[in-house]
Amino acid sequence: MEAGRRLSASLNTRRCARTTAELAAAFLADVAMVVLPPTRRRAGWLRGTAGRTGLEEGEIDLAAAAEVPGLAEALAGFPPVPSRWLDSAQTPAWLLPGGFGPVGHLLVTPLPGNGVPAGALVLARREGSAPFDDKTETLVRVFAARAGAAISAAVLYQEQSATNAILTGDLLPPPLPELEGVRMAGALRASQQAGLIGGDFYDVYLPDADALRDEPGRRPLVTLGDVCGKGARAAVLAGQVRHSLRTLLLLEGRPERIVGLLNRSLLASPAKSPFVTMVLGAVHSAAGGHTRLELAIAGHPAPLVLRGDGTVEEITERGSLLGALRSIVPALVTVDLAPGDVCLFYSDGITEAFGGPTGREMYGTARLKADLATCAGMPVTALVERLEQLSTGWLAESAEQDDRALLAVQAVPSEARVPAGRGGER
Known part of the structure; x- marks a missing residue:
């Protein structure tokens, strides 16, 4: 014994x-x-x-x-x-x-x-x-x-x-790179049933030297997406989508063209029900310390924009999801971020989470907007951590959970910028 x-x-x-x-x-x-x-x-x-x-x-x-x-x-x-x-x-x-x-x-x-x-x-x-x-x-x-x-x-x-x-190494969230004039933070949490990996994903793609030489206007791309399903199968497809995007970036830099090519790739996939929703955005530096995001939204919850005064703006366009129809029409949106403004990408696992006092109430977009408004002035990393904590607290003991993902892109606040010719941290 x-x-x-x-x-x-x-x-x-x-x-x-x-x-x-x-x-x-x-x-x-x-x-x-x-x-x-x-x-x-x-x-x-x-x-x-x-x-x-x-x-x-x-x-x-x-x-x-x-x-x-x-x-x-x-x-x-x-x-x-x-x-x-x-x-x-x-x-x-x-x-x-x-x-x-x-x-x-x-x-x-x-x-x-x-x-x-x-x-x-x-x-x-x-x-x-x-x-x-x-x-x-x-x-x-x-x-x-x-x-x-x-x-x-x-x-x-x-x-x-x-x-x-x-x-699973390639299926986990990547470390986010540093971009000139931009700060980013992300959080990814798979459903309890799925373990460490799931169908939600985010990533940042930087153009390589050859692409920049051939097309100097190429910009970094940010994306957040959601694959139909949960667990290992959805995670594998999410990994395939991320690798496909990395390959397509070698050939094309426009978000609307990339999502169209990705849709064709998904339709050719032997995987059953390879439906994907996503937001893909090109990051541009603009005058006055602004950052411009040119977004292609494919069936995904549209991002929220937190302004410096605490106002939250909601983009209503959603576009067509990927992997269902041969012809898709992504929603094309341009977002201008003034210094300190934040564009928040999120998956529906955040807004469609059931919990609260009764365990049967949906978190919802309105609650996410209200919580986001309380984060005005926060560093982008703290903003994502707070939203993740609020979402997790809302779910509490609920067994029915979906994958959840957050990605925040912030134009560096004016007070954090270093004047030309001076050293120090950005």
């Missing part, structure tokens, strides 16, 4: 191996060594000694492993041989802690894994100690099977976690 509980308490490979060595040294032998599967002809080991606290760790090469009777076979997954068949006198000195003395009895058994061995367990008892009888050997094999299963499960979990980290 104790062994099973402790072995199943962790999904860390090293911790499972440590627990195996500790339990074996405490209950089965005077010395217990767990030898892990070799990598590049070297194998790690952990050694526990009865009556001593802590474990020793190290590495051996395969030649050293072959010095221990039965160890090479155990690491290869062959069935264990009885202890009485092993010559304990052949036990190499490196297997034992200092001052251990002569070995009287040796037992080596594989740690069965998920199709491949999870390592091997080497047990040694001092000369004069009781031998490993048949009952003890059966107990050791049962313990080794449980330990091997625990180590194997931990290895599988860590491999899957590493694979997931690689696969």
Whole structure:
């Protein structure tokens, strides 16, 4: 009972191996060594000694492993041989802690894994100690099977976690670049059912040197979008959309043309129901410290504009969603941001979130506008954090949640600009 509980308490490979060595040294032998599967002809080991606290760790090469009777076979997954068949006198000195003395009895058994061995367990008892009888050997094999299963499960979990980290790396929000005269901040939160990733996305695309050489007027693009659905499938499609936009930017810089090309790409996709809504905007520097956004809105909630005096303006155009019709008509809107003004892109997971005191009230655009108005004068990062907190607080305990995304673009306030010829932060 104790062994099973402790072995199943962790999904860390090293911790499972440590627990195996500790339990074996405490209950089965005077010395217990767990030898892990070799990598590049070297194998790690952990050694526990009865009556001593802590474990020793190290590495051996395969030649050293072959010095221990039965160890090479155990690491290869062959069935264990009885202890009485092993010559304990052949036990190499490196297997034992200092001052251990002569070995009287040796037992080596594989740690069965998920199709491949999870390592091997080497047990040694001092000369004069009781031998490993048949009952003890059966107990050791049962313990080794449980330990091997625990180590194997931990290895599988860590491999899957590493694979997931690689696969989801490109699906997570990107770090936002710095643009001259503009400050940006974003927040992305997948639904509770989806985990870390979902169908909402935002990104910023900078034209490369070749594009700027061929077309000097190319501008950075900002986007926020929403893929139909939730979870991994929607996240994968969102990643494909982001990569498609990056590729299209090599060929085209006008937002209205890019969304049209993206629509054609989605229609050609074999994915079922690849519907996407998005806002795509080109960022232009304008006179007087202003920033001009030329937006193409494709079926997405239109951005809100927070002016310096706390007034919030709502853009009403929405345009056609992507991936449904061959011919689309995006809404084309130009937004002029004076220094300090903010353009807020958001997904419908914000406004259509149900929560509040009853748990059944929609957050709504009116409430978002009112909350945004309270953020006048805030740094753009604080503005996004506050809106995310208010949205999360509105949802509270609600289980029905959608993905939520926010992206704020602010023209740098006048007081934060540095006059020409002077240093300091912008």
